[in-house]
Amino acid sequence: QKEVEQNSGPLSVPEGAIASLNCTYSDRGSQSFFWYRQYSGKSPELIMFIYSNGDKEDGRFTAQLNKASQYVSLLIRDSQPSDSATYLCAVNPSGNTGKLIFGQGTTLQVKP
Amino acid sequence: KAGVTQTPRYLIKTRGQQVTLSCSPISGHRSVSWYQQTPGQGLQFLFEYFSETQRNKGNFPGRFSGRQFSNSRSEMNVSTLELGDSALYLCASSLEGGGIQYFGAGTRLSVL
Numbered sequence: 001q002k003e004v005e006q007n008s009g010p011l012s013v014p015e016g017a018i019a020s021l022n023c024t025y026s027d028r029g030s031q032s033f034f035w036y037r038q039y040s041g042k043s044p045e046l047i048m049f050i051y052s053n054g055d056k057e058d059g060r061f062t063a064q065l066n067k068a069s070q071y072v073s074l075l076i077r078d079s080q081p082s083d084s085a086t087y088l089c090a091v092n093p094s095g096n097t098g099k100l101i102f103g104q105g106t107t108l109q110v111k112p
Numbered sequence: 113k114a115g116v117t118q119t120p121r122y123l124i125k126t127r128g129q130q131v132t133l134s135c136s137p138i139s140g141h142r143s144v145s146w147y148q149q150t151p152g153q154g155l156q157f158l159f160e161y162f163s164e165t166q167r168n169k170g171n172f173p174g175r176f177s178g179r180q181f182s183n184s185r186s187e188m189n190v191s192t193l194e195l196g197d198s199a200l201y202l203c204a205s206s207l208e209g210g211g212i213q214y215f216g217a218g219t220r221l222s223v224l
Contacts, residue, residue: 034213042217043200043202043215043216043217043218044155045215046213092210096209097167097168098144098160098162098204098206098210099145099157099170100147100213102147102156102157105155
C-alpha cells in the first residue's frame, strides 16, 4: 500500500463545474496536509494546507480533512481552464520536520 | 521577498560523473528539503537539512548526499551518476520544517 494515494485521472470537468480531488494516506499519526498544483514543466505551487479535521475554504478552493478515515480532499468551485494542471496531495507524517510524502498526483482537465 | 533559488536550471552529464546542485532558501527559512521527481516514481523525498544538520533521509542510495551552510543555503551531490538519476530535482524551504514548504524552480538533470 502506498503511503499517499491519489487517483491519477485524468479528471475532466466542464468549465464552471466543481472539481473534486481525493487523497488517502496510511500513517494515522500524520499531522499536516497540503495540496500543491503543478503545471507541466513547472515546480509545485501551494494551493491549500489543512491541519485540523473539517473544512477550510480559500476563495474557490476548499480543503477537507477527515483524520478518522485518513482522507483529504480538495474541491475547486467554478473551475476554469487555467485550473488544468496536476494536483499533488502531500502529507507530513511528523508535523515538525521537513519531510513530505507525495501522492502520484491527479491530472485535472477543465474543458471550455 | 525573493523565493527559493535553484542553480543551475539544467544540467547534462554522462554516466559515472558527479554533480552538485545548489539551493538558496527564502530569507529566514532554516529548513531545506530536497526531492526527486520522475514520471514513474513521482515526487520522492531525498533528505532535509535544518541548522546545518541532516534531520531526515529518504530511501535513496548513499550516492546522494547533501549539506547545509550556516546561511541555510544547501547543496546536494550525486556521485557516480546513473541513467536512472535523470530527473527534476526540487528543493523546498520552510521556516523550521513542519510548516508550509515553498519550492524552487528545480534543476533538470539529464544523464547520458
